[in-house]
Amino acid sequence: MQTPFLVPTADGSLTLFQPEVGEHYHSKHGAVQESKHVFLESGLGYFLAKNPQPSVHILEVGLGTGLNFLLTADYAQKQNLQVDYCAIEAFPLPEILLAQMGYNQYIQDAIWDGFLSKYQAAFTETTFISQGINLKVEKCLLADFVIDGQVDVIYFDAFAAIHQPEMWTTEALERVCRYLKPGGVFVSYAITGNLKRSMKSLGFAIEKAPGAPGKREMLRAVKLV
Numbered sequence: 291m292q293t294p295f296l297v298p299t300a301d302g303s304l305t306l307f308q309p310e311v312g313e314h315y316h317s318k319h320g321a322v323q324e325s326k327h328v329f330l331e332s333g334l335g336y337f338l339a340k341n342p343q344p345s346v347h348i349l350e351v352g353l354g355t356g357l358n359f360l361l362t363a364d365y366a367q368k369q370n371l372q373v374d375y376c377a378i379e380a381f382p383l384p385e386i387l388l389a390q391m392g393y394n395q396y397i398q399d400a401i402w403d404g405f406l407s408k409y410q411a412a413f414t415e416t417t418f419i420s421q422g423i424n425l426k427v428e429k430c431l432l433a434d435f436v437i438d439g440q441v442d443v444i445y446f447d448a449f450a451a452i453h454q455p456e457m458w459t460t461e462a463l464e465r466v467c468r469y470l471k472p473g474g475v476f477v478s479y480a481i482t483g484n485l486k487r488s489m490k491s492l493g494f495a496i497e498k499a500p501g502a503p504g505k506r507e508m509l510r511a512v513k514l515v
């Protein structure tokens with residue numbers, strides 16, 4: 291993949307544009323706003339409201355800049371929530387670019403410093419980032435993804451189906467959904483007929499949730515017990 295370049299979004303936070311795919315990493319209506327709404331509030335927050343617990347396992351498809359991880363870690367630390375975060379990323383970004391995103395202004399310093407200094411290590415082994423927060427990144431294509439254990443919440447943050455249809459097939463979705471516990475929550479910023487059909491066929495109850503600014507709806511799916 292080509293190296294993406296920085297682009298400002300409407301809420302003042304930065305995103306990246308990947309010319310080879312022809313898409314941004316986040317919503318142009320607001321990167322931080324989208325991440326908080328879709329993944330943190332509609333995903334993790336929804337799961338914890340239904341299943342209060344002191345620790346949670348999260349799986350993200352597409353770590354990218356790490357924004358979803360950083361906002362999740364910041365929230366978790368303030369709530370005394372332990373987070374084991376596993377992410378898939380086939381095309382890791384250079385650390386210099388991660389540092390330029392400026393996401394330190396939205397989170398605690400210890401998380402930002404831990405993420406930047408231990409980013410490389412997290413590709414090799416489960417890595418302590420900051421109090422209660424562990425990160426492991428699998429550098430592989432989604433099609434080759436395998437892990438031990440199960441997770442509570444999946445953040446599905448692939449580039450849109452129009453640009454990367456192979457990430458949204460029933461087979462690709464099954465590759466990550468097999469690791470979700472019964473009652474676990476899958477969220478994505480997208481909602482299409484194909485996605486809804488695939489998730490139903492994989493044994494999920496699906497729900498149209500209000501979308502982030504600029505999008506009417508998004509998908510939330512709960513794995514049936």
Ligand SMILES: C[S@@+](CC[C@H](N)C(=O)[O-])C[C@H]1O[C@@H](n2cnc3c(N)ncnc32)[C@H](O)[C@@H]1O
Binds near residue numbers: 356378381433447454
């Ligand atoms: C929409 S961006 C993710 C944005 C990210 N969550 C963030 O907050 O910056 C999609 C990500 O999926 C990664 N990706 C693309 N194709 C992939 C594949 N086949 N397997 C795994 N990751 C892939 C890209 O490198 C990119 O980081």
